[in-house]
Amino acid sequence: MTRLTHDRYCDEIAHQIGLLRSVITSGADLTATVPTCPDWSLEDLVRHTGGALRWVDALVRTRAEENIPVESIPLAGGPEKRNDPTALDAWLAETGELVVAAVREAGPDAKVWSWAGIHNTAFWARRMTHEITVHRADATLAAGLPYDVAPEIAADAIDEWLEIVAFVQKAMPEDNASELRGTGQTLHLHATDSAPELDAEWFIELADEGVVWRRGHEKATVALRGPLTSVLLAFYRRLPLDSPELEVLGERELLEFWLERATFG
Secondary structure, eight states: OOOOOHHHHHHHHHHHHHHHHHHHTTTOOTTSEETTEEEEEHHHHHHHHHHHHHHHHHHHHTTOSSOOOGGGSTTTTOOSSSSOHHHHHHHHHHHHHHHHHHHHHHOTTSOOOOTTSOOSHHHHHHHHHHHHHHHHHHHHHHHTOOOOOOHHHHHHHHHHHHHHHHHHHHHOTTSGGGGOOOSSEEEEEEESSSOGGGOOEEEEEEETTEEEEEESOOOOSEEEEEOHHHHHHHHTTSSOTTOTTOEEEEOHHHHHHHHHHOOOO
16 A cells, blocks of 8 residues: 555644544543553543654754653643643644644655654654554543544554564564564454455464565454454554454454564554
8 A cells, every 4th residue: 555645644643633632622531541551541641642742843853863852852741730621732732733843844754863763754754643543542532532533544553553563573672572473373454344445454474584464355364354443443452352343253362462462652
């Protein structure tokens, strides 16, 4: 599948921030525990997400050649007062304006440090799109609100996650992802509700050298089937495999093995 354009990622960052802001202003309890990140309250989650965006703004705006500690970035931790939805919303709105402007102005090819060895703004535009997309799911779960996402964004988020797992296997051998090696065991992700042109199916092999994957429909050791958004959330460990909209066919233990070890980030 062709990668989304830089402008599309910039637009989606702004869109996702707007949707996350709507959770903050919905009357949701900011002290509520996030079920999928139980160490965080809803406010902690928003502050974490906004802090990541402020960090990326600083990296891109300065064309950083090395990491910038988050602690050195003004207001990266959020507003001083807690449990104040108005202040939190205003901070997130300003954060969004900063990062979208920085990433859009830089363009996709500007050289910028990253932890993944892809040293350009394009990496950060894509990474932040999916950072917010998934954390917004966490926020809606905490607030008891519905969640959906554009099909092309959901599909690209799965692509990116598979790329991250493959990168972590090579660059961070101490990570749990290093255990995702095998003798040809395979997983198939099948979105049942997407348009054919989206090609929203994935075939993943646990090879001896690491994870190998491609888009396509092939018989596998285990298959995860369901609506694309549900497949995305399950693959990111945001939705239980027993959810009624999902179907697991074949060796469920292999899928559980994957989900227990593909936990980077």
